[in-house]
Amino acid sequence: xxxxxxxxxxxxxxxxxxxxxxxxxxxxxxxxxxxxxxxxxxxxxxxxxxxxxxxxxxxxxxxxxxxxxxxxxxxxxxxxxxxxxxxxxxxxxxxxxxxxxxxxxxxxxxxxxxxxxxxxxxxxxxxxxxxxxxxxxxxxxxxxxxxxxxxxxxxxxxxxxxxxxxxxxxxxxxxxxxxxxxxxxxxxxxxxxxxxxxxxxxxxxxxxxxxxxxxxxxxxxxxxxxxxxxxxxxxxxxxxxxxxxxxxxxxxxxxxxxxxxxxxxxxxxxxxxxxxxxxxxxxxxxxxxxxxxxxxxxxxxxxxxxxxxxxxxxxxxxxxxxxxxxxxxxxxxxxxxxxxxxxxxxxxxxxxxxxxxxxxxxxxxxxxxxxxxxxxxxxxxxxxxxxxxxxxxxxxxxxxxxxxxxxxxxxxxxxxxxxxxxxxxxxxxx
Amino acid sequence: xxxxxxxxxxxxxxxxxxxxxxxxxxxxxxxxxxxxxxxxxxxxxxxxxxxxxxxxxxxxxxxxxxxxxxxxxxxxxxxxxxxxxxxxxxxxxxxxxxxxxxxxxxxxxxxxxxxxxxxxxxxxxxxxxxxxxxxxxxxxxxxxxxxxxxxxxxxxxxxxxxxxxxxxxxxxxxxxxxxxxxxxxxxxxxxxxxxxxxxxxxxxxxxxxxxxxxxxxxxxxxxxxxxxxx
Ligand SMILES: Nc1ncnc2c1ncn2[C@@H]1O[C@H](COP(=O)(O)OP(=O)(O)OP(=O)(O)O)[C@@H](O)[C@H]1O
Ligand SMILES: [Mg+2]
Numbered sequence: 001x002x003x004x005x006x007x008x009x010x011x012x013x014x015x016x017x018x019x020x021x022x023x024x025x026x027x028x029x030x031x032x033x034x035x036x037x038x039x040x041x042x043x044x045x046x047x048x049x050x051x052x053x054x055x056x057x058x059x060x061x062x063x064x065x066x067x068x069x070x071x072x073x074x075x076x077x078x079x080x081x082x083x084x085x086x087x088x089x090x091x092x093x094x095x096x097x098x099x100x101x102x103x104x105x106x107x108x109x110x111x112x113x114x115x116x117x118x119x120x121x122x123x124x125x126x127x128x129x130x131x132x133x134x135x136x137x138x139x140x141x142x143x144x145x146x147x148x149x150x151x152x153x154x155x156x157x158x159x160x161x162x163x164x165x166x167x168x169x170x171x172x173x174x175x176x177x178x179x180x181x182x183x184x185x186x187x188x189x190x191x192x193x194x195x196x197x198x199x200x201x202x203x204x205x206x207x208x209x210x211x212x213x214x215x216x217x218x219x220x221x222x223x224x225x226x227x228x229x230x231x232x233x234x235x236x237x238x239x240x241x242x243x244x245x246x247x248x249x250x251x252x253x254x255x256x257x258x259x260x261x262x263x264x265x266x267x268x269x270x271x272x273x274x275x276x277x278x279x280x281x282x283x284x285x286x287x288x289x290x291x292x293x294x295x296x297x298x299x300x301x302x303x304x305x306x307x308x309x310x311x312x313x314x315x316x317x318x319x320x321x322x323x324x325x326x327x328x329x330x331x332x333x334x335x336x337x338x339x340x341x342x343x344x345x346x347x348x349x350x351x352x353x354x355x356x357x358x359x360x361x362x363x364x365x366x367x368x369x370x371x372x373x374x375x376x377x378x379x380x381x382x383x384x385x386x387x388x389x390x391x392x393x394x395x396x397x398x399x400x401x402x403x404x405x406x407x408x409x410x411x412x413x414x415x416x417x418x419x420x421x422x423x424x425x426x427x428x429x430x
Numbered sequence: 431x432x433x434x435x436x437x438x439x440x441x442x443x444x445x446x447x448x449x450x451x452x453x454x455x456x457x458x459x460x461x462x463x464x465x466x467x468x469x470x471x472x473x474x475x476x477x478x479x480x481x482x483x484x485x486x487x488x489x490x491x492x493x494x495x496x497x498x499x500x501x502x503x504x505x506x507x508x509x510x511x512x513x514x515x516x517x518x519x520x521x522x523x524x525x526x527x528x529x530x531x532x533x534x535x536x537x538x539x540x541x542x543x544x545x546x547x548x549x550x551x552x553x554x555x556x557x558x559x560x561x562x563x564x565x566x567x568x569x570x571x572x573x574x575x576x577x578x579x580x581x582x583x584x585x586x587x588x589x590x591x592x593x594x595x596x597x598x599x600x601x602x603x604x605x606x607x608x609x610x611x612x613x614x615x616x617x618x619x620x621x622x623x624x625x626x627x628x629x630x631x632x633x634x635x636x637x638x639x640x641x642x643x644x645x646x647x648x649x650x651x652x653x654x655x656x657x658x659x660x
Contacts, residue, residue: 001537004530005523012525012563339521342482343579344510344538346503424477427517428591 002353009357016332020325020358021365027318027406028369029376032399034307034314036377037384039392041303056274058082058233058286081229082284084217089280090235091131098268101236103127103140106217108224110188118174119212120188122220125158141214144236145205151175153182153201158216165219168197171210175202188213192225235277235286239270246271250288315406322410326358330414330421337418338426347419354418358411359404366403370396431494433458433586433618434479439488439498441474441641448474449485450641458586461609461619461654463629466638472622473591475638479620480589481509493586510539514580518592520572522564528575529560532582539583550578554608570601577608587618594628603656606631610654631656 010017060080082104090102106122124140131137142155152175156167168186175181184199197215204210221227240246249256249264250271256264264272270288277286330337340350374391381389434456441449448471456462466472477483478490481497482505490498497508509515522531532550533542551557554574564572573593580588590609594602606628609619621632629635633652637645 001530001533001542005526005534008523008525008527008530335519335521336523339523340534340538341506342480342509342515342521343535344506346506349538422482424482427482427519427521428473 002356005353006356006360010360016329017357017361020322020329021361021368023318023321023325024362024365024403024407025369025372027314027321028366028399028403029373030314031311031402032370032373032395033376033380034311034373035395035398036374036389036392037380038304038307039394040377040381040389055239056235056237056270056277056286056288058235058277058281058284059231061283061285080283081226081231082233082281084221084228084230086281087230087233088129088131090233090277091129091135091137092133093273093276093280094265095237095268095273095276096133098238098273099235100238101139101144103144103234104217104230105232105234106220106224106226106230108190108220108226110190110213110223112178112189113187116178118188120168120190120220120223121209121212121214122217122223123214124217125156127158144234145203145209147205148209149204149206151202151204153199156200156214156216165216166195166197167200167215168219169201169203169214170199171212171214172202172204173210174212175199186213188223190223190225193222195219195223233281233284235273237270237273238268239273239288240268245269249275315402319406319410322358322407323413326354326411326414327417330354330418334421334426337421338423341421342423342427351415351418354415355408355411358407362403362407366400369403370399373399432456432491433460433493435489435491436475436479437489437491439475439478439485439490441471441478441483442486447641449478452488452638452641452643454636454643456587456618456620459613459616459618460634461613461632461652462621463632463635464620464622464638465624465626465629465635466644470638471641472638474641476589476591476620476622479587480513480515481505511583512586514583514585514588516573516576516580516588516590516593518595520564520569520576520596522572522575522579524564527561527563528556528567528571528578531564531575532579535579535582547578547582550582551575553581553611554578555604568601569596570598570604573597573601573605574608577605581612581617585617587620588612590619590621592622592624594623594625599658602628606656613654627656627658 060082062080084104087102087104090096090099093099103124108120108122109117110120111117126138126142127140129137129139140158151172156169170180178186180186180199182199182201185196186199187196188194197219217230221229245260245264246267246269249260249269253261253264253275265275274286274288278284337350341347377389381387432455436452436454439449439452440447452475464472464475474483478485479492481492481500485498488498489496492508492512495508497505500508523534526534528551529544529547532547533544536542536547548557548560551560554577556571556574556578559567559571564575567575573596576593594605597605602625609621610631613619619632621628623629630649631654633649635647635649636643637647
C-alpha cells in the first residue's frame with residue numbers, strides 16, 4: 001500500500017514534485033560542478049607542477065652572484081661551471097630518495113653552414129647511472145621534459161650510443177625555419193669544434209626550447225670545448241611544503257638553533273634539499289624554482305575557497321527553496337494529511353510517507369543535477385582552465401550525502417508542521 | 431452499558447461554550463441524528479466522539495473507556511479501531527483510485543486487502559468505478575467511496591458530519607439507503623445534518639442550540655427509508 005501511495009504521488013502528482021526535484025537538481029548541479037572542478041583542477045595543477053619537472057636548479061656560484069647583481073640570465077657567458085663527475089653525488093645526500101630525477105645542461109652556440117646561429121643544448125636523455133650505493137637510475141630530459149610533444153621521429157635514445165652521439169633533436173619552430181625534418185643531416189660549427197648530426201626527432205615544447213637543438217651532453221661539450229663541465233643542473237625532487245621554519249632556514253641556515261637545524265635538515269623542505277645539494281656539488285648554488293608554484297598554489301587555494309563558498313551558498317539556497325516548497329506542499333495537502341490521521345495514521349507513518357516521497361524526488365533531482373553539474377563542470381573546465389574535467393569518484397558520495405542532508409534539513413519545518421496538524425482543523429472545511 | 435455516553439461535557443474556546451454541559455447516551459445499533467443551527471456545536475461534538483478532539487470538561491465513555499483522558503496516540507488507535515468517519519467534503523486522497531482510497535483505511539488499520547476493499551465498493555455499488563480517481567467520480571459516487579472507506583474496518587460507530595450536504599436528492603437517497611443497510615447490520619450511526627428529511631429517517635433526533643441539547647425527538651414510525659415531501 002505504501003508503494004501504491006508513493007506510486008500514486010509520483011505518477012499522478014509528479015507536477016507538484018517537479019519543482020522540488022528541480023530545486024534539488026539545481027543545488028546538486030552546482031555542488032557537483034564545483035566539487036568536480038575543485039578536485040580535478042587541484043590534481044591537474046599539481047600534476048602540471050610535477051610535469052614541469054625541475055623544482056630545484058643548481059648553477060655555479062659565481063654566475064649566480066653575477067646574475068643576481070646584473071640580472072644576467074645566460075650563465076654560460078660568465079665562465080663558471082659545475083663539474084660533471086660530481087653529478088652522481090646528488091643521489092647520495094640525506095634526501096636522495098626524494099630526488100626523482102635530475103639532468104645536467106650545457107649550452108653551446110653554433111652556426112650552421114648557411115650562417116644561421118643556433119643554440120645547442122647538451123643534456124642527458126635517459127642516462128643510465130649506477131650509483132655508489134648500488135642503486136640504478138635513469139635520469140634525463142626524456143622524463144624531465146615529459147610534456148614535450150614529439151612531432152616527428154623519435155626521442156634520442158642514449159642506449160644506442162653509436163647513433164646517439166651523432167643524433168640531435170630539434171625544436172619545432174627551428175625545424176620549420178630551417179626546413180628540416182627527421183633523418184635530415186645538419187652540420188654544426190661550434191666555438192671549439194664541429195660535427196655532423198642526424199636529426200632523429202622534432203619536438204614541440206611550447207616555449208623557447210622550440211628554437212633550440214638538443215644533443216647529448218658529450219656532443220655539446222665537444223662543440224663548446226667544455227669537457228667535463230656543465231652549466232646547470234635541474235633537479236626534480238619531492239618536497240614538503242614550506243613552513244615558517246623552512247622560510248627562516250632558506251634565508252640563513254646558520255640562524256637556526258641546533259634543534260631547529262636538526263628538524264629542518266631532516267625534513268624534505270626544498271630549502272634543506274638545496275642546502276644538501278650545495279654541500280656535495282662544489283661551488284654551486286641550488287635554489288628552488290618555486291615562485292611560480294607558490295603563486296599558482298595560492299591562486300588555486302583561493303579559487304577552491306571561492307568554489308567552496310559558492311557550493312555552500314547554493315546548498316543553503318537549495319535548502320531554503322526546498323523548505324519553502326515542501327512546506328507549501330504540506331499546506332496544500334493538509335486535508336489529505338488530516339484525513340490520513342483521521343482514519344488512523346500515526347504521525348510517524350505520515351511523516352515517513354512524505355519523507356519517502358521527498359527522498360525519491362531528491363534522488364531523481366539529485367541524479368539529474370549531478371549529470372547537469374558534471375556537464376557544467378566541463379564548460380567551466382574548458383572556458384576557465386582550458387581542459388576537460390575528469391570525473392572523480394569521490395564527488396558522487398559527497399554530492400549524495402549533501403543532497404540527502406540538504407533535503408532532510410529543508411524538510412524539517414514542514415515535518416514539524418505536519419506532526420502538529422490536527423485533523424479537526426482541516427476536515428470540516430472551515 | 432451504553433456504547434457511548436457523554437457526561438456533562440463542555441468544550442470551551444475562550445469565552446465561547448461550543449458545548450455546554452452536554453449529556454447523552456447512545457446504545458449499540460442505534461441510529462441517531464443531530465440537528466441544530468450553524469455554530470451550535472454539532473461538529474465540535476462529533477470531533478469529541480470521534481476521538482479527534484478532547485472536551486474541556488466532562489467524561490466521554492466509548493465502550494466503557496473514558497476517551498477524554500487518553501493520549502493523542504491512543505486516541506488515534508481507538509479511532510482507527512472503532513470509528514468510521516464520513517465527511518461533508520468527502521476527503522478522498524486525490525492521487526489514489528477509489529479502490530486504493532478504501533484500502534488506505536485498511537492499511538492504517540491493519541493490512542490492506544484488495545479483495546475485501548473491492549467487496550466494500552461493491553456494497554456501495556461502485557465495483558465498476560474501482561480504478562477511477564476521485565476527480566473522475568461524481569459527488570455522489572465520491573461520497574459512496576467514503577462510506578465504503580468508513581465501513582471497511584467494521585467500526586462500532588459510523589460518524590457522519592453532513593454526509594449529504596453536498597449531494598442532490600437522488601444521491602441523498604442512495605447514501606441514506608446505505609446507512610439503512612448498515613443499520614440493519616447492527617452498526618451504530620450518528621449523523622449530523624441540516625436536512626430535516628435526512629434527520630427524520632433516524633430513530634432519534636437530537637437538537638443542539640448554542641452548545642446545549644435543547645430537544646430530543648423519537649421517531650415512532652421508524653422505517654429507515656427517506657421520504658421526500660415533494
Ligand atoms: N478551534 C476553534 N477555536 C475557536 N472556536 C471554535 C473552534 N472550533 C469551533 N469553534 C466555535 O465553536 C462553535 C461551534 O462550532 P461547530 O463547528 O461545532 O458548529 P456546527 O454546529 O458544526 O456548525 P455548522 O453547522 O456550520 O457546521 C462555533 O461558534 C465555532 O466558531
Ligand atoms: Mg459543522
